[in-house]
Amino acid sequence: xxxxxxxPQSMFIQEGEDVSMNCxxxxxxxxxxxxxxDPGEGPVLLIALYKAGELTSNGRLTxxxxxxxxxxxxxxxxxxxxxxxxxxxxxxxxxxxGKLTFGQGTILTVHP
Amino acid sequence: xxxxxxxxxxxxxxxGTPVTLRCHQTENHRYMYWYRQDxxxxxxxxxxxxGVKDTDKGEVSDGYSVSRSKTEDFLLTLESATSSQTxxxxxxxxxxxxxxxGYTFGSGTRLTxx
Numbered sequence: 555x556x557x558x559x560x561x562p563q564s565m566f567i568q569e570g571e572d573v574s575m576n577c578x579x580x581x582x583x584x585x586x587x588x589x590x591x592d593p594g595e596g597p598v599l600l601i602a603l604y605k606a607g608e609l610t611s612n613g614r615l616t617x618x619x620x621x622x623x624x625x626x627x628x629x630x631x632x633x634x635x636x637x638x639x640x641x642x643x644x645x646x647x648x649x650x651x652g653k654l655t656f657g658q659g660t661i662l663t664v665h666p
Numbered sequence: 667x668x669x670x671x672x673x674x675x676x677x678x679x680x681x682g683t684p685v686t687l688r689c690h691q692t693e694n695h696r697y698m699y700w701y702r703q704d705x706x707x708x709x710x711x712x713x714x715x716x717g718v719k720d721t722d723k724g725e726v727s728d729g730y731s732v733s734r735s736k737t738e739d740f741l742l743t744l745e746s747a748t749s750s751q752t753x754x755x756x757x758x759x760x761x762x763x764x765x766x767x768g769y770t771f772g773s774g775t776r777l778t779x780x
Contacts, residue, residue, distance in 0.1 A: 558708075587767055596670075596756050596771025597709070642708060646767065651716045652697050652760045653724070654767060656709040 556581050558643055560657035568665050573630040575660045577643030584646065586619050586626040587654070591640040600641075601628070633664050669693045672757050672772035679779055685744040687775050689757030691737075697760040698740040699769070700724075700732065702753040709756065715740055747779045 560577045567573060577586070585604055589597035601612050603619035603626060610617055618627045626643055640659040647653040671690045679685050689698065697716055701709040701724075711724030713732040721732050729751060731743045744751055754776050758769040 560708075563706075585767060589769075594773070596758070596773055597769070598771070599768045602767060644767070647711070647725075651714060651722075652767060652769075653699070653711060653714060654769065655711075656701075658706055658708040 556645070556647055556655045558645060558655055558657035560643055560660050562660060563658065564661040564663070566663045566665065567633055569633060569635060571633050573633055573637070573662065574627065575641060576625060576627045577657050578625045579645065580624070582623040584623070586617070587644040588617050588626070588628050589642045589644060591642065591659075593639065597642055635664050635666055638662060638664050669770050670757060670759060670772040672775050674775060675773065676776045677778070679747050679777070681748060681779055682746050685747050685777065687742045687755055687777070689740045689742070689772060691759045693759055693761070693770060694737060695759035695761045695770070696737075698734065699758045699760070700740070700742045701756045701758065702726065703756060703774070704753050712742065749779050751777065752779045753777060
C-alpha cells in the first residue's frame, strides 16, 4: 500500500525558533494534508493543499505541495509552547470514500 | 455537544475477551472511519463506512469487525482481544465532497489488553 515517510521523527526546539518538517511518498498524491494532534486529543486539520507547487499559510504555519507531487513541507515560524504535539501529513488512499493514509508523525517539543 | 464522542475513553481488558468501542456523531456525516495509532506507525485505517450498513476493510482489519446501523453510530468490535491490539483508537467522520478531506476526529479510546 501507499506509505508516507515523515522526517524528522522528533524535534526539540527552543521557543521562538522556526521549525521545518517534511513528508515524502513513493506515489504521486493529488492532495496533501497536514494535521496536528495535541496531547490526549484527536488530530485536527491544519492545512490542505490541492495543487502541485501550491504554498498555503495558516497563521504562523506554511505548507507547500512539492512540484513532483511526491512530497510536502510544513514550516512553523516563531514557535510557541502551544505548538507542542504530533504533526501528521496525510494523502488520499485510493480514489473513493475519502480514505486517508497518514505518515508516522513528527513529535514536536518546544522548550520555553 | 461534542461533534464526535468516543466511549469508553479508557479500557483495560483481558486477552481473549470481546471488546466493543463506540463512536457517536452529531455531524450527520456520511463517512466514518476507525483508525488505530501506534508509535512509529502513525494512524492506520482499520475499517470505514460510507453509509448505514455499508462498511469495508482498511489496511489493518484482521481481528476487527464493525457495524453501522444508524448514521450516528459506528461500532468497532475486537472479537477476541490480543495484546497486539493494545493501542489508541480514533474514530473520524467526513462530510460530503470528493475533495473534502477535513476529517473530524474523536478524542480517542485508549485500550490496553493484558
